[in-house]
């Protein structure tokens with residue numbers, strides 16, 4: 001029996017030493033010390049021994065149990081520590097590693113251009129207002145003095161929603177809404193989307209943007225209009241540009257004009273940007289027609305005003321040398337990120 005005990009002790013030592021993980025150590029504990037374990041069996045068999053033998057062997061067996069218990073518990077501790085360091089090694093993070101770059105995105109060229117235009121007019125005391133994209137025929141055409149047979153009213157040119165509503169073809173209806181809701185002095189610009197039934201090509205898009213401007217006050221003259229828009233052109237395209245005003249027709253202004261500016265690229269000599277003419281057409285403008293002021297209930301004996309409208313895409317294309325309007329709407333990041 002004594003020999004059996006020391007054999008068990010030896011084999012337990014060997015097995016515990018070579019057990020690597022907690023689970024196999026636990027198996028050994030069960031095998032030696034569990035209810036049906038080998039040491040347990042020996043301890044149980046003590047009751048069959050003679051008292052003096054029991055005493056000596058009992059002490060040996062208890063000693064063996066204690067030794068195995070200690071070995072198992074320290075082996076478990078070691079295995080736990082080993083498992084922990086493996087886990088820590090796997091979970092280790094390098095706090096010095098540079099973080100992944102966060103992309104903040106970019107303002108679209110159209111937004112940037114609208115903001116640039118707005119800032120120039122804001123510096124002259126204009127506030128920014130917006131109107132609906134789905135407009136009434138009244139605000140888009142009638143109130144703007146457009147003749148009943150004006151070609152732009154045609155079903156083939158304008159997207160009608162119903163007989164009386166449409167997708168606005170210009171930002172000019174915001175003039176009417178402003179005149180109806182505000183008393184002079186009025187000084188506003190209004191950027192926004194417009195829609196026309198145009199087939200897309202390099203210079204046309206069925207959806208595009210305009211910035212409208214309206215100023216109404218006592219004693220406003222064409223000189224105020226010219227000074228304001230000349231200042232805008234210089235701020236937007238460079239202090240060297242000069243402007244000229246060409247007579248034109250718009251139903252809602254009288255007189256009406258188109259403003260051209262000297263080519264900011266060649267200085268007026270003639271180049272690709274100005275198509276050889278030295279001049280670039282930049283916007284439409286004029287003195288607000290009394291019929292339009294009257295829609296807003298404005299006393300036309302007392303007040304006069306001027307208005308203007310410009311294409312945002314056209315200005316952005318000129319300024320940044322963009323040759324196809326469709327690039328604005330394709331959302332190709334290679335295009336968007338250039339600006």
Ligand code: DAH
Pocket residue numbers: 169170171172212213250252253283284285286306307308309310
């Ligand atoms: N609404 C005109 C257009 O779409 C542009 C324009 C011209 C606006 C003259 C104005 C203006 O306010 O006075 O072609």
